Amino acid sequence: MIHSTALISPKAQLGRNVKVGPFxxxxxxxxxxxxxxxxxxxxIGYPTALAQGAALIIGARSLIRSHSIFYQxxxxxxxxxxxxxxxxxxxxxxxxxxQIGTLSDIQxxxxIGNFVRTHSNVHIGQKSKIxxxxxxxxxxxxxxxxxxxxxxxxxxxxxxxAVVATMSVVLxxxxxGEGALVAAHSSVSKDVLPHTVVGGSPAKxxxxxxxxxxxxxxxxxxxxxxxxxxxGYPESVIKEWxxxxxxxxx
Amino acid sequence: MIHSTALISPKAQLGRNVKVGPFxxxxxxxxxxxxxxxxxxxxIGYPTALAQGAALIIGARSLIRSHSIFYQxxxxxxxxxxxxxxxxxxxxxxxxxxQIGTLSDIQxxxxIGNFVRTHSNVHIGQKSKIxxxxxxxxxxxxxxxxxxxxxxxxxxxxxxxAVVATMSVVLxxxxxGEGALVAAHSSVSKDVLPHTVVGGSPAKxxxxxxxxxxxxxxxxxxxxxxxxxxxGYPESVIKEWxxxxxxxxx
Amino acid sequence: MIHSTALISPKAQLGRNVKVGPFxxxxxxxxxxxxxxxxxxxxIGYPTALAQGAALIIGARSLIRSHSIFYQxxxxxxxxxxxxxxxxxxxxxxxxxxQIGTLSDIQxxxxIGNFVRTHSNVHIGQKSKIxxxxxxxxxxxxxxxxxxxxxxxxxxxxxxxAVVATMSVVLxxxxxGEGALVAAHSSVSKDVLPHTVVGGSPAKxxxxxxxxxxxxxxxxxxxxxxxxxxxGYPESVIKEWxxxxxxxxx
Numbered sequence: 001m002i003h004s005t006a007l008i009s010p011k012a013q014l015g016r017n018v019k020v021g022p023f024x025x026x027x028x029x030x031x032x033x034x035x036x037x038x039x040x041x042x043x044i045g046y047p048t049a050l051a052q053g054a055a056l057i058i059g060a061r062s063l064i065r066s067h068s069i070f071y072q073x074x075x076x077x078x079x080x081x082x083x084x085x086x087x088x089x090x091x092x093x094x095x096x097x098x099q100i101g102t103l104s105d106i107q108x109x110x111x112i113g114n115f116v117r118t119h120s121n122v123h124i125g126q127k128s129k130i131x132x133x134x135x136x137x138x139x140x141x142x143x144x145x146x147x148x149x150x151x152x153x154x155x156x157x158x159x160x161x162a163v164v165a166t167m168s169v170v171l172x173x174x175x176x177g178e179g180a181l182v183a184a185h186s187s188v189s190k191d192v193l194p195h196t197v198v199g200g201s202p203a204k205x206x207x208x209x210x211x212x213x214x215x216x217x218x219x220x221x222x223x224x225x226x227x228x229x230x231x232g233y234p235e236s237v238i239k240e241w242x243x244x245x246x247x248x249x250x
Numbered sequence: 251m252i253h254s255t256a257l258i259s260p261k262a263q264l265g266r267n268v269k270v271g272p273f274x275x276x277x278x279x280x281x282x283x284x285x286x287x288x289x290x291x292x293x294i295g296y297p298t299a300l301a302q303g304a305a306l307i308i309g310a311r312s313l314i315r316s317h318s319i320f321y322q323x324x325x326x327x328x329x330x331x332x333x334x335x336x337x338x339x340x341x342x343x344x345x346x347x348x349q350i351g352t353l354s355d356i357q358x359x360x361x362i363g364n365f366v367r368t369h370s371n372v373h374i375g376q377k378s379k380i381x382x383x384x385x386x387x388x389x390x391x392x393x394x395x396x397x398x399x400x401x402x403x404x405x406x407x408x409x410x411x412a413v414v415a416t417m418s419v420v421l422x423x424x425x426x427g428e429g430a431l432v433a434a435h436s437s438v439s440k441d442v443l444p445h446t447v448v449g450g451s452p453a454k455x456x457x458x459x460x461x462x463x464x465x466x467x468x469x470x471x472x473x474x475x476x477x478x479x480x481x482g483y484p485e486s487v488i489k490e491w492x493x494x495x496x497x498x499x500x
Numbered sequence: 501m502i503h504s505t506a507l508i509s510p511k512a513q514l515g516r517n518v519k520v521g522p523f524x525x526x527x528x529x530x531x532x533x534x535x536x537x538x539x540x541x542x543x544i545g546y547p548t549a550l551a552q553g554a555a556l557i558i559g560a561r562s563l564i565r566s567h568s569i570f571y572q573x574x575x576x577x578x579x580x581x582x583x584x585x586x587x588x589x590x591x592x593x594x595x596x597x598x599q600i601g602t603l604s605d606i607q608x609x610x611x612i613g614n615f616v617r618t619h620s621n622v623h624i625g626q627k628s629k630i631x632x633x634x635x636x637x638x639x640x641x642x643x644x645x646x647x648x649x650x651x652x653x654x655x656x657x658x659x660x661x662a663v664v665a666t667m668s669v670v671l672x673x674x675x676x677g678e679g680a681l682v683a684a685h686s687s688v689s690k691d692v693l694p695h696t697v698v699g700g701s702p703a704k705x706x707x708x709x710x711x712x713x714x715x716x717x718x719x720x721x722x723x724x725x726x727x728x729x730x731x732g733y734p735e736s737v738i739k740e741w742x743x744x745x746x747x748x749x750x
Contacts, residue, residue: 146715147722149729169685185419185437187685215396222397229399435669435687465646472647479649
């Protein structure tokens with residue numbers, strides 16, 4: 001289960017049936033849950049004084065793909081799945097079912113809810129706050145310094161079910177409301193109201209999210225996306241969504 | 251030729267004079283052509299059920315630079331050259347002479363012609379279709395979901411000799427016509443006519459491509475770029491271009 | 501100090517107390533200064549004919565984080581610090597105290613001054629010229645080809661103390677003046693005057709840099725940033741800044 005070329009600290013605590021791939025390094029302050037798979041060429045529990053001695057905790061049934069780096073001092077619920085070459089720094093905490101896309105970079109000191117998903121190459125600045133069921137698409141950046149460089153750090157807040165599309169920047173301290181959509185290639189300088197669509201640079205109100213129709217010939221609204229997209233979420237979560245959407249539509 | 255620390259599956263089929271660098275892993279379902287070089291720290295033929303058992307096939311005289319990851323189930327013609335840390339997923343097929351820049355990410359299920367070149371950090375979404383001699387510059391993203399997240403996947407199409415410049419996004423289902431140029435930092439939401447230049451967010455028609463002059467004092471048009479740029483293409487290809495451009499200019 | 505799995509060429513010259521992590525490869529033409537730390541999974545001195553035999557020279561007291569790649573033929577002063585997975589090509593030369601963020605890519609033939617800092621995922625095109633104390637934030641790209649693809653290469657110039665914010669592109673040959681600020685998500689097509697702020701796509705003059713106030717309740721100007729941000733710079737440098745700012749304010 002542990003490849004012979006992997007270098008595992010005797011102080012690391014690995015659960016039952018954990019697999020570790022070739023050339024992966026696991027440092028001292030690491031706790032890995034049962035049934036988790038860590039691919040090759042990773043570095044897990046990268047030591048940093050900034051973690052103030054806290055361990056890296058990775059939940060059960062997780063999958064960390066190759067060439068990824070996790071610092072000491074962050075904590076992830078069960079069912080974490082990453083692409084390749086992700087970087088996660090210290091003092092971030094995430095709920096269950098987080099998916100982090102290839103090359104994404106979470107800078108630390110972030111609070112991340114349950115079942116959040118980032119696509120490839122997403123950059124999440126320090127002190128970002130991301131609620132349950134949020135989606136961040138490729139090359140999205142959440143910033144935090146209102147006048148760089150400075151010592152002021154004001155993270156963004158992305159609320160439940162909100163979606164930030166490809167190559168958009170969310171400026172420091174901005175809140176993207178529940179169920180809102182930021183269109184691709186936008187720069188968001190003001191708070192986004194729940195269930196609205198904004199776009200452009202600087203981003204402006206475009207329409208209510210419910211006005212966007214699915215391009216599948218159904219005539220159905222594309223938002224809330226939970227009405228038509230459920231791939232990979234647990235049955236219990238999907239059931240809750242169905243009920244909420246049913247009540248809303250009733 | 252095979253470094254002593256490389257881990258090569260006995261089921262992988264390596265051609266004559268293939269070189270493999272240190273700490274590289276080559277999995278079962280891999281076929282590599284003669285004279286190909288695979289640098290160190292790579293993972294080649296990364297297993298995935300989504301490949302449905304298909305092998306990864308890499309042509310002869312290819313060069314895969316270090317820290318790259320290729321999934322099982324894609325197929326590349328001869329003379330593939332990659333930068334470092336590229337990622338290529340399953341069920342993509344490419345012709346000969348593909349160049350993939352450092353950190354670029356091809357998401358799978360793409361059709362790529364001959365002599366396509368991407369610069370660094372290009373992201374090619376699933377089901378993209380890229381014709382011969384296309385150029386994609388740094389941080390270009392080809393998207394595919396018209397209302398993310400959804401189950402609708404409409405890839406972009408980039409036609410022959412077209413160029414997409416730095417940090418532009420092509421939105422789902424858009425076709426960029428033959429010989430067209432998308433200016434840097436644009437967001438392309440509508441089809442682009444052949445041999446035109448578009449730019450901005452959303453991208454608008456700027457001029458005919460032939461109006462752009464080379465900044466080398468020659469007074470020559472910069473497009474079609476085949477009139478002045480031939481570096482690294484085979485003699486036979488360059489000869490065809492010369493004839494086509496000659497006929498056009500006559 | 502040298503991990504037993506690291507592969508170090510006997511021709512490489514490592515200074516006193518140099519540390520090298522697991523699975524790192526160090527090639528022939530490499531000179532590393534005293535007390536420098538090179539993490540695991542790196543490739544240092546990647547051979548290239550383009551370096552024309554020149555060595556890679558890395559100053560003393562440097563830190564190169566894991567999975568990084570440095571080509572043969574570039575030269576860095578003391579105190580270089582990198583994030584993870586940086587790529588640096590041949591014939592770049594940098595002064596002391598350079599910081600390169602995770603995933604950043606320096607394409608070679610660049611001139612970089614002292615105490616320059618790039619955040620994550622910055623792409624610096626060939627022949628860029630970057631002066632002392634410059635800051636480049638995430639996903640910034642410095643370009644160099646005015647009509648891609650071509651053989652014309654006109655690098656950007658970023659002057660002292662200038663700041664380019666997140667996801668901005670600087671177009672070929674553009675000079676960003678001393679102490680100027682390029683706002684996030686901009687595309688800079690014209691020279692930027694010293695001590696001004698530009699933004700948008702294409703970027704336009706927004707205000708004098710001194711008009712931007714710190715959002716810390718102090719009422720102080722955010723620029724020049726040296727008035728309030730000194731983290732990690734040497735005492736001697738900070739003292740010079742204090743004197744310069746004092747004289748300016750007097």
